[in-house]
Amino acid sequence: MPLSWIVLTVLAIAAAGYVLGRGRALQSAGGDSRKLHSLPSYYGTNVAMKVIVPSLLILLVWLLVQPIVVSRAVVANVPENVVASGSSMGLFMSDVRRVADGLDAAVAQGSLTRKEAFDIRTEFTNVTQRINEAGVALGSAVTPETLRAAQEFRTLNRIGSIAMSVVVALAALGGIAFGLRESVAGFRARNVVEGGVRLLLIGAASIAILTTVGIVLSLIFNTIEFFRIYPAADFFLSLTWQPSFGGGSSLGIWPLLWGTLYISLIALAVAVPIGLFAAIYLSEYASKPVRAIAKPALEILAGIPTIVYGLFALLTVGPILMVVFGDDGVGWMRSATSVMTAGLVMGIMLIPFVSSLSDDIINSVPQAMRDGSYGLGATKSETIRQVILPAALPGIVGAILLAASRAIGETMIVVLGAGAAARLSLNPFEAMTTITAKIVSQLTGDSDFNSPEALVAFALGMTLFVITLGLNVFALYIVRKYREQYE
Amino acid sequence: MTDTNMDGPATPQRKNSLMAPDARTKQRNAAEARFKAYGIIAILIGVFFLVVLAASILRNGLPAFTQTVVELEFTLTEEQYNDAESKVLKTAAYKEFLVTAFRENLSERGVEVPFDESAIDRIVGQAGNTLRTYFRANEDQLGQPVTFSLGASSRVDGYFKGRVTREDLSNSRFLNAEDLDIVDVLADVGIMKQQFNWTFVTGKDAGVDNPGGAGIGASVIGSFFMMLVVLMLALPIGVAASIYLEEFAPKNRWTDLIEVNISNLAAVPSIVFGILGLAVFIQLAGLPQSAPLVGGLVLTLMTLPTIIISTRASLKAVPPSIRSAALGVGASKMQSVFHHVLPLAMPGILTGTIIGLAQALGETAPLLLIGMVGFVAREYPDGIVSGFTDANSAMPAQIYTWAARADQAFYEKAWGGIIVLLVFLLAMNVLAIILRRRFERRW
Numbered sequence: 001m002p003l004s005w006i007v008l009t010v011l012a013i014a015a016a017g018y019v020l021g022r023g024r025a026l027q028s029a030g031g032d033s034r035k036l037h038s039l040p041s042y043y044g045t046n047v048a049m050k051v052i053v054p055s056l057l058i059l060l061v062w063l064l065v066q067p068i069v070v071s072r073a074v075v076a077n078v079p080e081n082v083v084a085s086g087s088s089m090g091l092f093m094s095d096v097r098r099v100a101d102g103l104d105a106a107v108a109q110g111s112l113t114r115k116e117a118f119d120i121r122t123e124f125t126n127v128t129q130r131i132n133e134a135g136v137a138l139g140s141a142v143t144p145e146t147l148r149a150a151q152e153f154r155t156l157n158r159i160g161s162i163a164m165s166v167v168v169a170l171a172a173l174g175g176i177a178f179g180l181r182e183s184v185a186g187f188r189a190r191n192v193v194e195g196g197v198r199l200l201l202i203g204a205a206s207i208a209i210l211t212t213v214g215i216v217l218s219l220i221f222n223t224i225e226f227f228r229i230y231p232a233a234d235f236f237l238s239l240t241w242q243p244s245f246g247g248g249s250s251l252g253i254w255p256l257l258w259g260t261l262y263i264s265l266i267a268l269a270v271a272v273p274i275g276l277f278a279a280i281y282l283s284e285y286a287s288k289p290v291r292a293i294a295k296p297a298l299e300i301l302a303g304i305p306t307i308v309y310g311l312f313a314l315l316t317v318g319p320i321l322m323v324v325f326g327d328d329g330v331g332w333m334r335s336a337t338s339v340m341t342a343g344l345v346m347g348i349m350l351i352p353f354v355s356s357l358s359d360d361i362i363n364s365v366p367q368a369m370r371d372g373s374y375g376l377g378a379t380k381s382e383t384i385r386q387v388i389l390p391a392a393l394p395g396i397v398g399a400i401l402l403a404a405s406r407a408i409g410e411t412m413i414v415v416l417g418a419g420a421a422a423r424l425s426l427n428p429f430e431a432m433t434t435i436t437a438k439i440v441s442q443l444t445g446d447s448d449f450n451s452p453e454a455l456v457a458f459a460l461g462m463t464l465f466v467i468t469l470g471l472n473v474f475a476l477y478i479v480r481k482y483r484e485q486y487e
Numbered sequence: 488m489t490d491t492n493m494d495g496p497a498t499p500q501r502k503n504s505l506m507a508p509d510a511r512t513k514q515r516n517a518a519e520a521r522f523k524a525y526g527i528i529a530i531l532i533g534v535f536f537l538v539v540l541a542a543s544i545l546r547n548g549l550p551a552f553t554q555t556v557v558e559l560e561f562t563l564t565e566e567q568y569n570d571a572e573s574k575v576l577k578t579a580a581y582k583e584f585l586v587t588a589f590r591e592n593l594s595e596r597g598v599e600v601p602f603d604e605s606a607i608d609r610i611v612g613q614a615g616n617t618l619r620t621y622f623r624a625n626e627d628q629l630g631q632p633v634t635f636s637l638g639a640s641s642r643v644d645g646y647f648k649g650r651v652t653r654e655d656l657s658n659s660r661f662l663n664a665e666d667l668d669i670v671d672v673l674a675d676v677g678i679m680k681q682q683f684n685w686t687f688v689t690g691k692d693a694g695v696d697n698p699g700g701a702g703i704g705a706s707v708i709g710s711f712f713m714m715l716v717v718l719m720l721a722l723p724i725g726v727a728a729s730i731y732l733e734e735f736a737p738k739n740r741w742t743d744l745i746e747v748n749i750s751n752l753a754a755v756p757s758i759v760f761g762i763l764g765l766a767v768f769i770q771l772a773g774l775p776q777s778a779p780l781v782g783g784l785v786l787t788l789m790t791l792p793t794i795i796i797s798t799r800a801s802l803k804a805v806p807p808s809i810r811s812a813a814l815g816v817g818a819s820k821m822q823s824v825f826h827h828v829l830p831l832a833m834p835g836i837l838t839g840t841i842i843g844l845a846q847a848l849g850e851t852a853p854l855l856l857i858g859m860v861g862f863v864a865r866e867y868p869d870g871i872v873s874g875f876t877d878a879n880s881a882m883p884a885q886i887y888t889w890a891a892r893a894d895q896a897f898y899e900k901a902w903g904g905i906i907v908l909l910v911f912l913l914a915m916n917v918l919a920i921i922l923r924r925r926f927e928r929r930w
Contacts, residue, residue, distance in 0.1 A: 198735060204723075208728070211788050212751065277529035281529065281530055298534075305883055312544075315547065315898055315902075348540075382519075409755075412852055415887075416890055468756055
């Protein structure tokens with residue numbers, strides 16, 4: 001039974017439960033809803049809830065667990081010597097899965113009967129060809145062992161899904177029976193329903209935690225996997241980044257880290273002065289109409305997707321820089337992609353980020369401090385420089401740190417604008433690459449997922465996560481500490 | 488203060504009038520003016536960048552919406568059709584007919600230009616195939632005049648849009664200066680002209696070697712399905728989480744942990760969410776690669792913090808008197824929230840959600856990691872379910888794929904794609920502003 005039917009059945013049972021539960025409660029009160037503890041709809045909802053929640057939970061857990069159990073069972077039955085040297089159980093299992101998919105496709109198209117799919121043997125039929133005809137491409141010919149395992153895989157999956165349908169249906173029916181038994185006048189249905197809703201709300205709020213846990217776990221497990229096949233010392237200490245997909249790559253993080261920091265530095269050098277002065281002007285000098293136009297105009301820059309900035313770097317800023325610094329000009333720049341290109345454009349992207357955060361912070365400096373300064377005869381700029389900025393400094397530092405973490409984590413601008421060469425150089429007009437750009441290129445390449453060249457992306461992701469998280473926590477700490485001063 | 492003091496020798500003598508500022512005042516005033524100027528300059532630089540960005544998008548992107556076509560009336564007799572179908576090189580036979588038709592058409596208009604078959608190849612590409620496919624599908628059109636709009640090759644197209652100049656062609660084997668003479672003549676007599684490029688708006692990614700046939704339509708559909716997933720998941724989850732945190736959460740460690748997590752997730756780089764999607768949704772859960780469903784899930788997790796933050800702000804904006812009144816007439820806490828507070832906060836919540844969706848719509852990096860790159864957007868999905876599960880791309884990823892290709896003709900498509908993307912973003916933001924203006928209440 002397909003998944004959607006199971007879900008629909010459960011929903012139908014729940015709907016029936018709602019109607020029946022409501023009716024039963026009303027009946028038990030003799031049709032007078034005032035004698036019920038709760039409004040009649042709560043009794044119906046209570047029954048529906050008792051149908052849906054346990055059965056869908058079972059379904060979800062089953063769907064997660066079944067693949068693991070089934071492949072365990074299949075693996076346990078595969079003879080040791082089947083897995084060729086240089087290959088692994090994982091590869092064998094992915095073959096098995098593909099063959100099983102092929103058999104499914106062939107059955108769906110009617111080129112094999114259900115029975116044939118369970119019985120065919122490579123010795124008698126050209127299984128590879130039939131599966132290929134069904135539209136599932138196989139890398140190599142199907143071996144008898146693979147086919148046997150695939151057939152077992154299908155059998156177990158079939159048993160599993162039938163069992164799942166039965167168990168879920170039983171849970172739903174049990175739920176409706178239990179819920180209906182409860183539906184009598186004295187039952188406090190509202191409290192139960194509200195308790196359930198409350199749990200649902202808590203669950204929704206906890207998704208944030210689950211996401212973090214998911215991120216951390218997926219990074220950690222794959223990073224550990226990476227360090228198992230590639231020495232951690234080389235990753236953290238080597239100064240060369242040279243992935244070669246045939247093996248023997250040199251995967252040192254330093255060139256990438258250097259590129260990341262260099263580009264971020266240039267971006268901040270552009271964004272911080274412009275953003276800060278813009279914020280000061282907008283909050284201290286600008287008249288209302290100017291502010292009403294200039295502030296949204298700057299904020300448009302923040303709403304533009306980064307892919308647009310990436311293209312702008314690659315096709316507009318890069319060529320302009322080439323005219324000035326390229327071979328026809330000063331001669332420092334060889335291609336349109338460079339640290340400067342990416343850094344400049346990223347700086348533009350960060351201007352509104354710095355300016356709106358600083359604006360908020362400058363605005364939260366109490367007016368009394370300004371008035372005091374003016375009273376002593378200071379000019380506006382003296383007040384800003386000597387009173388407001390020092391008072392706002394921790395907040396501004398926090399804003400800059402947040403901007404830095406944005407810059408370090410930015411991907412599309414550097415993928416398109418910074419180039420692909422990993423090098424340690426001081427010339428800002430040379431192409432360099434960053435952690436984020438390499439995560440993209442290592443994971444979108446053709447390399448096998450279990451090779452160090454692909455797994456290194458997780459170690460890079462881990463580094464990125466740790467750096468940005470550290471910056472954020474530090475920035476929030478500074479900002480929070482500052483806020484306490486004036487509250 | 489006594490009179491003696493007033494007259495005493497200690498009284499400082501003003502050297503000059505109050506009216507004339509002294510050197511130090513001048514200096515301070517100059518510093519003041521300079522400081523103010525810095526601010527103005529900073530804002531002008533920001534606005535300047537905005538203008539340059541907008542200008543380069545429009546200048547480079549608008550040409551993607553026009554296309555150069557050769558419009559030609561063409562009659563194929565049944566005899567010719569049977570003749571061509573019996574040959575070994577069928578498309579070549581059709582091309583010959585086309586060349587003849589060209590010649591006739593030109594001489595009818597009284598223009599003589601010498602050209603050969605290979606020139607036609609260079610100007611309109613592999614047109615023979617187009618003709619054959621058409622007539623094989625519509626045999627009833629044989630013997631009747633049919634008007635064909637054949638797309639010109641990308642270099643001819645570039646010539647009309649100023650991307651390709653005669654100087655560039657000196658050593659190109661794809662197009663030479665003589666071809667351009669022919670092109671000029673064709674344009675003069677009106678056979679070759681510019682028209683709106685529907686292929687770009689409704690088409691699919693046609694592969695690396697076919698910039699002319701590339702369109703953004705399929706990936707718009709991909710983005711649409713992704714946004715549906717985000718809307719269906721992020722809105723209810725975000726609202727539920729915000730209600731809990733704003734209305735029910737006791738002050739305890741668990742709540743603090745949730746709060747810290749939300750604020751940190753808001754600042755996690757988007758590519759890390761892509762890694763999460765790859766590892767959890769594709770590798771662990773076995774969901775299909777490149778599917779808008781997975782993209783939507785990843786973007787949901789990414790936009791949740793944004794939606795939660797804005798939803799909490801709008802819940803907070805509902806005055807406590809509403810809650811007290813509801814509780815006062817006997818509503819439970821849950822009823823007061825769901826029956827009274829939530830409907831009043833809804834416009835604000837929707838505004839925040841639309842802005843969150845707009846953010847998600849422009850996100851690229853995580854999509855690349857889960858395989859939603861541009862070149863998979865080869866087909867429109869067949870139905871609603873396959874819209875969620877079949878491999879597809881999304882607008883920004885499609886733009887990235889075009890921008891990363893070597894053929895410069897794709898750059899124009901990338902800029903054009905950006906215009907489409909920005910139009911969607913603009914529409915969503917305008918919708919959010921209208922919602923806010925119309926429905927938001929000030930208490």
